[in-house]
Amino acid sequence: MTARVAVVGGGISGLAAAHRLRTLLGPAARVDVLEQRGRVGGVLHTVDLAGVPFDVGAEAFLARRPEVPALLAELGLTDLLVHPTGAAASVRAAGRTGPLPPGTLLGVPTSAARLDGLLSAEGAAAVAAEPGRPLSWEPGGDVALGGLLRARFGDEIADRLADPLLGGVYAGRVDALGLRATVPALAAALDAGAPSLTAAADRAAGLTTVPAASRDVGDGGPRPAGGGPVFGAVRGGYRVLLDALVAAARAEVRLRTTVRELQRREGGWRLVLGPTTAPQLLDVDAVVLAVPAPAAARLLAGVAPAAAGAVGEIELASSVVVALAFREQDAAALPPTSGVLVAADEPLAVKAFTHSSNKWAHLAEGGLVRLRASLGRFGEAAALQIDDAELVARARADLAALTGVTAEPVAVHVQRWGGGLPQYGVDHLQRVRAIEEGLPPGLAMAGSALHGVGVPACVATARAAAERVVSHHTRGSGKPHSRPLRP
Missing domain, CATH: 3.90.660.20 (Protoporphyrinogen oxidase, mitochondrial; domain 2)
Structure with a gap:
């Protein structure tokens, strides 16, 4: 028999997983994508706004991560990759609108930050004094980012800069978001012994000091290492990418299909679909869950209770x-x-x-x-x-x-x-670890609830999920990845 894998969820994570499954399993495999809505894409959605394709979900991706550019290249869409203009961003705080200060890491000041136009004199003094204050940090620990910023820099940095920035990324509050999941590079720098939060931000941002003799007038601080555009987008909107993934995956996409239950069976999995009055059964070799946290918790409750409990804690x-x-x-x-x-x-x-x-x-x-x-x-x-x-x-x-x-x-x-x-709260990464370690063989999870809410992170979890389920079954059968899961 040929391999059959079900992907529950038709957002970017589910479609990227389906595409990766097709690549690994070859043309003979059967891949079913089961999507509750009447369209694919999840929180990626392109509409026609006055005659132009316009994204009304996520509008951009981090171009310095490799996943989306690599995926566009695989799909032959590299020529549709675009980058922003040089227009600068601004921030509205304390009743005024001004330039978004440079030199911060998601609102955490580096030594290169220019905050005079945003903070009061008292707030700026608190930031300037932070590197000289003793820092107590437990390596491997996690705290709320907002609490850490308030303790080290005062309230103004949290309220006027970090909260607006993270509100755009997570629709969250800085006081509820965990440091380790939202700004992992900063946590790593603290773990490595950075003597202050400013120094940790410098290390996390990859800043290098400019020798005094070579500084331009007015350039008195470090500069970020590396370069290139930070963000990218797809000309024509994300629907171009979604359509290309559907075509390349050659999956059976079933819209308006609700997966009500997931059951273990000998040699694989059974999905119960449709209304309770007329249920349908789908038997598959493996399953990739690419659905929001509440739906994942519901489906995992009967087959992976520990993982379900951890997923259910994600708000x-x-x-x-x-x-x-x-x-x-x-x-x-x-x-x-x-x-x-x-x-x-x-x-x-x-x-x-x-x-x-x-x-x-x-x-x-x-x-x-x-x-x-x-x-x-x-x-x-x-x-x-x-x-x-x-x-x-x-x-x-x-x-x-x-x-x-x-x-x-x-x-x-x-x-x-x-x-x-x-929402990536304190100890989010511990929850993710419990989820991934609690999933039985032949079952994997992908999506924004895990290792990042951006499109590149979702694509990365999708690829990892596809590779997990294929690796398990091919090890059991002794066959290479390009062959069916079962003989």
Whole structure:
């Protein structure tokens, strides 16, 4: 018999896993992708905004990680890789909008940070004094990032910089996010004996000191090692990548299909699908779970209770994206920045605006200006339970307050992401370890609940999950990866 593997979840993690399974198992294998929604993509979604493909989920990926560029190359899409323009970002805090300070690591100041325009004199003095204060750190430990920042730098760094930055990444609160999972390089530098948090940030950011004789006027500090664009995107939107993955995986994609139960059986797994009144059974050799944490916990409860318990501890945040398009003359007041992050204590509903046409050259087409408002932080799900018209009204009111743009948009799209982003709390990596070690043979998990919420991290977990289930079965059968799982 040929191999048969089920992938539960048709987001980027599930589709990347299906693609990797096809590569490893060859053309004869059967790969089923089971997706509860009516479309693939999960929290990646491209819509047509005034005639241009526009991403209303994740809009970019870390280009310095290799996973997405490598995947684009495998799929023959390298020519669609684009990078941002040189437009700079800004931050709204303490009632004013200013440049996003350079020289920080997700809001943690390095010795190169320029914070004068963001912090009060007292706040800046606290940051400057931090390297000289004794630091107590237990290697291997974990703490809430916000608490650590407040203890070392004061409240202003946490509230005015780190919280807005991490609110954009995780829709989370800096005081609830764990250091080790959110800024792992910083934790590693502390483990290695960095004498202060500033020094740890320097090491984590890869800063190198510029010799005094070679410094330009005004350049008094270290510079980051390495180079190249930090972020990338796909021209045509993420749907181009998703469509290519579906085609390359040659999987049986079954939309509007709910997996209600996962059962062990001799030689493999049984999935119970569909409504309780008319269940369907699917028997497979292996399973990759690529679903949000609550769904994974439910499916694992009967077959891997320890893993299910760990997954169930991962909380989720909800958010909304409001995409807007304006005529150029109506958006003339929009600043030439890539967008603005908003501190949580500002009297605004949004947590960020992305000035998409400024940030991405390929989105500045058709004489229109396109942008997106992001709303929703962890714990604010109830505040998002209003109708679309009110969400748009709040986004437009905040846009007017921040930029002076008051015109009626020519196109609008509201995208809700209920429970779209997992929260990486203190000791998150211990939970992930319990999940991965608690999965029985032939079962693997992928997705944003594990080792990172970005697209590259999801692709990495997808590849690892596919390789795990294939490796187990091929070891048992003694056959190479290109052969079926069972004779």
